[in-house]
Amino acid sequence: MYGALAGLLAFGLLWGAGFAWFFRDALRPPAMPPIADGIVALTGGQGRIEASLRLLAQGRGRQLLISGVAPHATTGSVASRLQPQGGGDGIPAALWRHVTLGRHATSTIGNADETAEWAHANAIHSLIVVTAGYHIRRATMEIRRTVPGIVLYPYPIQPPALQAPLRVASVRLMATEYDKWIMASLGLTRDMDGYGR
Template sequence: MKQDDGAARRFLLGTLAGLLGCMVLWGAGFAWFVNDALTSPVRPPVADGIVALTGGQGRIEASLRLLAQGQARQLLISGVAPHATTATVAGALQPDLAARLPAGLWHQVTLGRHATSTIGNADETAQWARDNGLHSLIVVTAGYHIRRAIMEIHRTLPDVALYPYAVHPPALQSPLRGSSLRLMATEYDKWLMASLGLARNMTTRAQN
């Protein structure tokens, strides 16, 4: 009986130590992730195209600014509503930005209406890039989303050079707020799953 009690105690202590180690590793990784998400974007090199992944504030605006500045010759806005048009997208912009955009800029913009997830964004981007013979892309999304977005797009376009351009939505302007931390913790876990290839596997199973 004593031997059984000792074995059970060692097993319990080992399990607790393992859980504690996992928590420490998760916490250290999360601290790195938050710091990375808060890093200010640097001006990317000129590329063949730009892709903006919808789902948060500032992404479309940043991509249009880059397009207007000549950082690429065409832009994909991936994940818009099925019935969206360039007119409705333009109408949702801040008035000062909309007024500064060249009149013919929207002829360089393609709206992707099929993506409903990051993996969908990656697939939609890959199709657009292949159709247009693009070899380099600037990827515009939120700082907490950029790592996962680049990873998923690279999996669909391994031969295309990808340049991240991360914007700072309101959640990153108050990073210590509870809702911001919860959002980034969720995005960190999604990035971990994507790193292990679990996210795409789960999506594939759901479609079968």
């Protein structure tokens, strides 16, 4: 009995230490990435598409994939839903010609598969990955597994949900994402259909 309790305590301490590292890492501000062949924005949270369009406008990549949009989405409908502060407004119409909408992904695994197909079709050898800070490690891991030869530059953004990171809802979100990252690190997510974004 004491051995089991000691094991649970050790597991709890290990999980807690890892979670503290993950929490802090997820909140770090993004550094400006090097210029790459392409940019991918993984949908599923606010601010990701806006950030990727800003990077495209700055010339950080020559093409942009927005992975995981609705099946019938168009660039016009995507632009109309962007946040006014730095989203569709101010983005030249010509820039949208460099944007591809990925309409099939419904999970991080799906994002990785969609990104791989697009990267192969467009001779993409280096890629900036735009997603939330709490999602960036798992996303880059899954993309790297799917396209092992590609160079990835993570660009984590801070969504509105984490503007108050110590709220109960925010901590719960981070804990859920930490568990998903552990599962992905152990290689247990590829066969788990629809395993979140």
